[in-house]
Amino acid sequence: MGEFAAIERIRRLFPSPPPGQAWIGDDAAVLDDGLLLAVDTVVAGVHFRAETPLADVGWKALIVNVSDIAAMGGTPGHAVVAVAAPPDTDLDLIYEGMAEASATYGCPVVGGDLANANELVVTVAVTGRVDGAPVLRSGAKPGDGIYVTGPLGAAAAAGYRVRPQARLAEGQAARAAGATAMIDVSDGLVADLGHIADASGVGYELDRVPVAEGATEEQALRGGEDYELVFTGIDLPVGIRIGTCTADVSQRLPGGGWEHRFS
Amino acid sequence: MGEFAAIERIRRLFPSPPPGQAWIGDDAAVLDDGLLLAVDTVVAGVHFRAETPLADVGWKALIVNVSDIAAMGGTPGHAVVAVAAPPDTDLDLIYEGMAEASATYGCPVVGGDLANANELVVTVAVTGRVDGAPVLRSGAKPGDGIYVTGPLGAAAAAGYRVRPQARLAEGQAARAAGATAMIDVSDGLVADLGHIADASGVGYELDRVPVAEGATEEQALRGGEDYELVFTGIDLPVGIRIGTCTADVSQRLPGGGWEHRFS
Numbered sequence: 001m002g003e004f005a006a007i008e009r010i011r012r013l014f015p016s017p018p019p020g021q022a023w024i025g026d027d028a029a030v031l032d033d034g035l036l037l038a039v040d041t042v043v044a045g046v047h048f049r050a051e052t053p054l055a056d057v058g059w060k061a062l063i064v065n066v067s068d069i070a071a072m073g074g075t076p077g078h079a080v081v082a083v084a085a086p087p088d089t090d091l092d093l094i095y096e097g098m099a100e101a102s103a104t105y106g107c108p109v110v111g112g113d114l115a116n117a118n119e120l121v122v123t124v125a126v127t128g129r130v131d132g133a134p135v136l137r138s139g140a141k142p143g144d145g146i147y148v149t150g151p152l153g154a155a156a157a158a159g160y161r162v163r164p165q166a167r168l169a170e171g172q173a174a175r176a177a178g179a180t181a182m183i184d185v186s187d188g189l190v191a192d193l194g195h196i197a198d199a200s201g202v203g204y205e206l207d208r209v210p211v212a213e214g215a216t217e218e219q220a221l222r223g224g225e226d227y228e229l230v231f232t233g234i235d236l237p238v239g240i241r242i243g244t245c246t247a248d249v250s251q252r253l254p255g256g257g258w259e260h261r262f263s
Numbered sequence: 264m265g266e267f268a269a270i271e272r273i274r275r276l277f278p279s280p281p282p283g284q285a286w287i288g289d290d291a292a293v294l295d296d297g298l299l300l301a302v303d304t305v306v307a308g309v310h311f312r313a314e315t316p317l318a319d320v321g322w323k324a325l326i327v328n329v330s331d332i333a334a335m336g337g338t339p340g341h342a343v344v345a346v347a348a349p350p351d352t353d354l355d356l357i358y359e360g361m362a363e364a365s366a367t368y369g370c371p372v373v374g375g376d377l378a379n380a381n382e383l384v385v386t387v388a389v390t391g392r393v394d395g396a397p398v399l400r401s402g403a404k405p406g407d408g409i410y411v412t413g414p415l416g417a418a419a420a421a422g423y424r425v426r427p428q429a430r431l432a433e434g435q436a437a438r439a440a441g442a443t444a445m446i447d448v449s450d451g452l453v454a455d456l457g458h459i460a461d462a463s464g465v466g467y468e469l470d471r472v473p474v475a476e477g478a479t480e481e482q483a484l485r486g487g488e489d490y491e492l493v494f495t496g497i498d499l500p501v502g503i504r505i506g507t508c509t510a511d512v513s514q515r516l517p518g519g520g521w522e523h524r525f526s
Binding site: 081099262 | 266269277292302306340353365374381386388523524526
């Protein structure tokens with residue numbers, strides 16, 4: 001079973017949200033009073049290679065969560081961090097990279113947990129706030145334009161050895177401009193645009209995809225981990241237009257991106 | 264380096280909280296407007312044995328976080344869950360146990376992340392609320408009585424194969440009664456009372472410790488994972504009085520409880 005089928009099964013075990021809230025299935029959960037809550041894990045050997053500097057692991061673990069808040073059009077609040085690590089792990093390096101990201105994006109680490117484990121697993125949860133309605137994955141309509149905040153494929157072209165950035169200001173601008181749906185490109189453009197299409201009940205056609213310098217078109221379409229934002233809406237004055245949402249839900253590019261597997 | 268020394272080093276990498284908030288170093292962080300935020304991880308082979316039913320792992324992963332909210336005198340809000348697991352893991356079992364705990368304590372799971380890993384690591388973060396001032400670890404004064412919510416040592420006596428309970432109502436009652444400091448017994452009474460003593464700058468003497476049926480005094484003192492609450496205050500009408508805080512910070516029982524180790 002793939003990760004996304006598993007999420008669908010898990011969702012059925014828990015109650016549905018009250019009106020105005022959005023729970024399992026978006027970049028961040030939308031709770032009462034505009035409170036956002038997200039969690040993301042990075043695992044050694046899966047999300048980063050053994051030779052990745054630990055400071056970059058710490059940076060990334062925080063940034064992927066800030067990016068989830070950005071994808072709602074929100075502002076990050078605070079982070080808590082759980083590190084499961086072998087006893088010989090230099091924790092200082094992880095937390096130094098995390099502190100840099102934390103200062104860069106204004107998201108202080110306010111608590112955490114440390115535990116021994118055989119492999120390094122870093123999990124961060126962040127709160128956030130949004131003034132007004134957050135942008136969900138489910139609001140795209142046929143005829144909406146599709147936009148990205150920048151060229152794609154750079155992370156894949158660099159062997160995922162770059163420090164990703166979170167597009168906070170861009171996400172807030174897209175929300176303010178009236179974006180109808182939004183997601184960050186973590187699994188890859190085709191996979192993540194597929195999540196918007198699934199949640200919104202639309203298809204899409206792409207006219208062009210901006211390719212990052214040094215990257216291939218395939219990396220731009222399916223490489224993932226760029227953490228650019230993809231969003232939809234009518235005649236939006238922000239981002240780069242790459243296509244249009246359609247009424248035919250089967251109309252989409254084939255294939256997906258990275259997906260974890262479970263029994 | 265031990266877990267608690269590591270936490271002290273990590274704390275220095277991050278900014279100090281504004282007045283009225285409490286960040287790294289308590290059971291849960293206290294944020295703006297009475298918002299609480301906690302995170303805890305359970306790791307296969309460390310926090311549970313290979314033969315532990317996965318439903319019990321899911322239950323425990325949520326409960327230990329609800330217990331952190333209880334130890335502030337708060338009410339749980341929502342949870343997000345990150346599971347890093349080998350591909351052959353039956354995720355349904357983990358989430359079914361978690362859903363039971365979630366329904367029992369009114370703490371819905373609103374989002375999460377799934378990733379493949381070589382060993383099972385389940386991390387839960389929860390929000391909470393407290394009406395008025397939360398109970399920190401740092402408020403105990405010499406002369407305060409020391410109280411527990413129930414007998415200790417049951418978890419150790421059962422080989423940690425029991426489903427722990429979170430003392431939510433008891434924590435709220437202790438706060439309402441004027442408790443000056445509070446913590447949950449996860450590492451063991453001696454270790455956790457030591458955290459209160461360290462944070463408050465007090466020592467303590469114990470008159471008696473209520474021992475759970477079937478447990479030894481040593482298990483009651485150092486076994487841990489009972490998730491009873493320990494709290495301090497003057498003539499409190501709740502809990503079982505076990506001792507008194509003293510001005511001599513060196514006055515305490517020797518030894519601690521479980522501590523993770525890092526380089």
